[in-house]
Amino acid sequence: MIARDRELLVRLGRVNASLGEVALALMAAQDGGKLPADGLREVGEALRTLATDMIARADEVNEGMPVSLAASPTATCALCHAEPVARPDRRTDTVEGRFCGDCVARCLDDTRRDHWCPIDTLARAEEMPTDA
Structure with missing residues (x-):
């Protein structure tokens, strides 16, 4: 899906x-x-x-x-500030809970070597293992 x-x-x-x-x-x-x-x-x-x-x-x-959840209000994308976040049911410290699907897709589709944006930063933080 x-x-x-x-x-x-x-x-x-x-x-x-x-x-x-x-x-x-x-x-x-x-x-x-x-x-x-x-x-x-x-x-x-x-x-x-x-x-x-x-x-x-x-x-x-x-x-x-x-x-x-279906009827709940959604948060606005932290990057474009226009669209609702992709997954309002996710925590705001996750990519899908903080950014809209369009901004995430644009980030993933950008193959320039110098591309780095807030989505990449948050995704990197999600990937880092936490000390338990």
Whole structure:
């Protein structure tokens, strides 16, 4: 399930990152003031497919979640300060309990050698064994 969830979040991130570019391309392709039907249809289908998959997954997650947790307010991502954390049921000293799925996916997908962010720092702390 984790790989499937990550794939959904990566897809969402890609769509989010490219929506502005797609809108500009559609505006540039306007023919006589009308939007190109094929372009609109393609974008609509891509969004509908992603939305359907995400709603289906949300329904699956809610089925296995206690009602109090499903209805509980979520904390905001400590990195982007915009999205809810990936797992509000986790402690705030864990990656999924502190950052949103989009920020975590971006961090994991960034292969630059000089990349290091708060997610990496917290993940490293989680990996370090504690003296018992």
